[in-house]
Amino acid sequence: MSEQEATKPDDSPQPPVPHIGAxxxxxxxxxxxxxxxxxxxxxxxxxxxxxxxxxxxxxxxxxxxxxxxxxxxxxxxxxxxxxxxxxxxxxxxxxxxxxxxxxxxxxxxxxxxxxxxxxxxxxxxxxxxxxxxxxxxxxxxxxxxxxxxxxxxxxxxxxxxxxxxxxxxxxxxxxxxxxxxxxxxxxxxxxxxxxxxxxxxxxxxxxxxxxxxxxxNPDWKRRTDIEEGYRTNFGSALETIDVFVVADGKTEQVFKPYGDSYEHANGTMELESIEYFSGGESRYWAWVGKMSESAAVTDWRTRGLRVRVRNIQVDGTEISERLFTKVKPSYGRFSTYYVGEIYINPESVIPNARRDGFEETSTWLDIQSELITTVCAPLASEAYTASQRGQLDVERVVNDIGDLVKRGNSLAESTRSSYDQVVELMNSARRLRRRAASALKIIDDLDATAVDEGHPNRQKSVLLKDAAKSVESVETQARMLVGRFLEEDDKLTALKARLREEILQEVLDVINAYVDPATYQKIKRQLTRTR
Incomplete structure (x- = not known):
């Protein structure tokens, strides 16, 4: 074929231009x-x-x-x-x-x-x-x-x-x-x-x-350590911008919502510590906040581990929850027991168009595998162990309340019950009431874990709530026993003396913390003489 023939324009009919609709x-x-x-x-x-x-x-x-x-x-x-x-x-x-x-x-x-x-x-x-x-x-x-x-x-x-x-x-x-x-x-x-x-x-x-x-937030004391850890791992500062929301004549700057305390289903818990994780070849770096109690964080802005690229969040907590389930199907919920961020090196991944995940490249698959092994598995195991410990603690509280009820019934039926025994019963009931209230704060999570593990019969919420009501009954019973002592004229004088003695000792304990020894002895003698 000649050069002229090779460069001759194509005179064949051209296909119609494809229609791209709205x-x-x-x-x-x-x-x-x-x-x-x-x-x-x-x-x-x-x-x-x-x-x-x-x-x-x-x-x-x-x-x-x-x-x-x-x-x-x-x-x-x-x-x-x-x-x-x-x-x-x-x-x-x-x-x-x-x-x-x-x-x-x-x-x-x-x-x-x-x-x-x-x-x-x-x-x-x-x-x-x-x-x-x-x-x-x-x-x-x-x-x-x-x-x-x-x-x-x-x-x-x-x-x-x-x-x-x-x-x-x-x-x-x-x-x-x-x-x-x-x-x-x-x-x-x-x-x-x-x-x-x-x-x-x-x-x-x-x-x-x-x-x-x-x-x-500039007031958050943990921010400096996190920012320094990021810089050390990636070799550059965490990139940020200042964002302001203006509405109703008021301007407010926006900060990440992390702090020192977090809500859970039945109260508040404190941020106890932060642990750091580094990926191979600086492909990721993470900080994970651990709580003072074993319970799920309920604030949707902070709960779970957030994946970020260029400091912009990708998806919510779904990515980390899926990785936790790779450890064990029932462990997905444990991701919400922590707060934190996983920063992925942008050179290693490609966010998808919806920005709710990443394109499934071999590198992203490798990063996920490493995250499962080095981050999710140990955190899930730690949360599960704490949950099992919580189950045992609840069982002990329930058993102790059962013993308390028996002791209360015994004192009520005995004709030889003493004032000291009744006071001790009331103090024990007060302590158990506090323990039961503390256990009730995390009971929903413990029960959910039992269900996830395939042991629905181990749920403790109903049992613990009934036990807590029993404590209230014991306290009522103890107050009635005190009233019985007051109705007995021959014991009334001794009881009043005992009450005065207890009050005096409490007063002296307070005074002792604020005055020198010589002054304390003078006050003690004076109060003793005026009893």
Whole structure:
């Protein structure tokens, strides 16, 4: 074949251009973010990338800031990141499923997150400026038009690129005085379709504290050790930005919600210690907080071990719960007995499009295997052992209460019962009541463990609650016995003397702690003479 023949254009008929319908956009937006607040995570994540880009090229030397302002009919997310240049604004912000971001360096890289809020507003507005440019670019997406085209009754007949072209408008304004400004701003305008969880300031603050790359609370004393451990393992500081929520005239900065105490089903427990775990080749690093009691943390913002990449949470606690079940199917619940974070090296994994897990690469499979062996297995074993210990403690409390009831009945029936015996009975009942109350705080978790282990007959809640009621009966019985002593005239004088003696001794014990020995003896003699 000659060179001329080889380069001859192909005159054969070209196949028709494939039709891409509006339903594709639905899959990439409405179908991608099931939890409405995930849209805020996507926008803050984009802000995080923009801020880090500005810092890399020295346009931003201070802290990165993101402000989420919740108004009556709009939500505005604004950052001081690098923004988008005027000549790139249209192409960048209208590209769907395409992005210039680097997966190895940026948190987002698929180019689908910018339309995350489309389902909850009438218009989605992007405003931005770039360092050194006087131009502010504004693109407005008509969400009503886009959503109508995605209606199942429309059948997806509208071609996606044409739909977007007629649903987006761009305008620019010039302001030479603002040429040094740089920002990116997203506005969800017209919130009639937005659920309350997306417009409630408290719900938004809570969600952002849990998911986005903010700092630990400055007042939390453990934060310094965690940050230093992260730096030692990865060789760089934990990246954070300052996030503020503005609503009802009040501005509040968002911090991660960890602290020194945590709620469980029946009370509060303290953070007792923190343990650290390192993965091979620095593929992950984790801190795990252990509690003063063996019980599940009930605060959904902190319970369990949270997996994070670039300090942004991936999923909730589902990943770590699945890893705990790999140790043993019934051990999944033990992940909630701890708080903590597992930071995965971003060079080792690829978050999936929904950001509720990772692409199943061989490296991620290896990391999971290592986490199961080095983190989940020892923690689950420790929680299980504590649970078994709790079961034994409950059994001892129930048995001791049974003995107390027998002793109370014996004293009630005896004609030789003494005042001292009744007082000791009351003191024993008081101590057992406290032990029973403490055991009841964790009984739900102990019973759940018994069921998980296939031993439902070992549940102790009903038994312990009945035993606690028995303690109350014994205390009532003891008070009646004291009353019987008071009704006996020949013992009344001796009883009063005994009571005075006990009160005097308690007073002297208090005085002894605050005065010198000589003064104490003088007070004691004086009180003794006036008895």
């Amino acid at each position: 339903f594709v956009l639905e899959t990439l937006t409405l179908g991608m973010y099931g939890e409405p607040r995930h849209t805020l995570r996507e926008y803050v994540q984009n802000s995080f990338d923009g801020i880090r880009a500005a810092q890399r090229v020295r346009f931003l030397r201070g802290r990165g800031e993101v402000t989420v302002t919740i108004g009556a009919d709009e939500i505005v997310i604004r950052d001081n990141g690098i923004g988008v240049s005027a000549d790139q604004a249209w192409k960048t912000l209208t590209s769907i499923g395409a992005s210039k971001k680097d997966r190895q360096r940026d948190a987002g890289f698929r180019g689908i997150g910018r339309l995350a809020g489309m389902a909850y507003c009438d218009k989605l507005i992007f405003r931005t400026s770039f360092p050194g440019e006087p131009t502010i670019s504004k693109l407005t997406f008509d969400c009503d038009t886009l959503l109508k085209a995605m209606n199942p009754d429309e059948g997806g007949e509208v071609e996606l690129s044409r739909l977007l072209a007629r649903s987006i408008k761009m305008t620019t304004t010039e302001d030479a005085s603002k040429s040094e400004d740089h920002f990116f701003e997203v506005t969800l305008k017209g919130l009639s379709k937005a659920p309350e969880v997306l417009t409630s300031p408290s719900e938004v603050r809570s969600y952002l504290a849990e998911t986005v790359p903010v700092e630990f």
